[in-house]
Ligand SMILES: NC(=O)c1ccc[n+]([C@@H]2O[C@H](COP(=O)([O-])OP(=O)(O)OC[C@H]3O[C@@H](n4cnc5c(N)ncnc54)[C@H](O)[C@@H]3O)[C@@H](O)[C@H]2O)c1
């Protein structure tokens with residue numbers, strides 16, 4: 001049982017973990033810290049946290065588990081604010097979408113990685129943000145990746161894994177660079193592509209001349225372009241190289257598609273689309289298996 005869980009950043013992810021931990025009876029008290037006073041008040045009003053606090057050190061002082069769930073480029077400032085009250089008996093973790101930069105930030109702040117800091121990432125979310133979007137089922141049957149380093153204490157990893165499992169997630173471990181490369185492909189590139197497509201069309205569509213005729217396909221492809229802009233700016237700056245490599249790959253692939261269309265090579269286009277459809281089916285089978293396995 002966690003006596004006091006502190007959530008720094010009570011938004012979609014922090015709020016959802018607080019709700020799930022409470023519902024599963026994993027913690028007695030939740031203290032929320034947030035830079036946005038209105039969001040913090042809302043978290044209290046909704047009963048997501050017992051107490052709200054504007055100051056990171058004060059909120060985390062007596063906690064036995066602290067989750068940092070702020071945009072990734074804000075992690076270093078939060079770790080620096082935690083440093084004076086860092087407690088060797090407590091466990092600290094984060095939910096950031098990128099991991100190498102979080103480990104580097106911790107090394108900069110502490111000189112070396114604290115044994116009781118366990119970087120993590122729930123592979124679950126939504127295009128909505130803030131505590132109003134949070135819900136206790138967000139992590140059910142979803143994956144959480146932990147990226148401990150050689151210095152990380154196994155007992156701390158165990159404690160964080162138990163928290164996420166208690167919220168319904170399946171926990172695995174990965175090397176941080178591998179994590180960032182994989183997520184650049186399956187999460188960061190799709191977001192960049194969706195933002196770019198909608199920006200391109202939106203600039204020429206200020207009078208709604210074409211959006212008026214857009215339907216399900218456009219809606220499905222672009223849902224994630226409604227995601228929080230600051231969160232995605234931070235992810236792109238934190239995971240620059242892997243994302244740039246994937247953008248280059250997509251540029252090449254689009255070039256190939258354009259060449260096939262230009263040359264009227266229907267057979268090759270058909271093959272490419274069939275190959276993509278089969279690959280998506282393999283993804284769906286894996287995704288659904290993961291769902292039903294639990
Ligand atoms: N949204 C997703 O789908 C998703 C999924 C997995 C992981 N993540 C990661 O989780 C983290 C949180 O994302 P979210 O979707 O919950 O965002 P969110 O905007 O819903 O919540 C973030 C909260 O952090 C607060 N905050 C920002 N800077 C702060 C600071 N310095 N000190 C205290 N509070 C601060 C904000 O006011 C906000 O309430 C990000 O690192 C994101 O990359 C997001």
Ligand SMILES: O=C(O)C(=O)C[C@]1(C(=O)O)C=C[C@@H](O)C=C1
Nearest residue numbers: 097122123124125126127187224
């Ligand atoms: O479902 C969504 O809307 C998401 O954006 C979730 C999503 C993703 O799947 O790309 C986004 C960022 C995360 O770090 C993890 C999950």
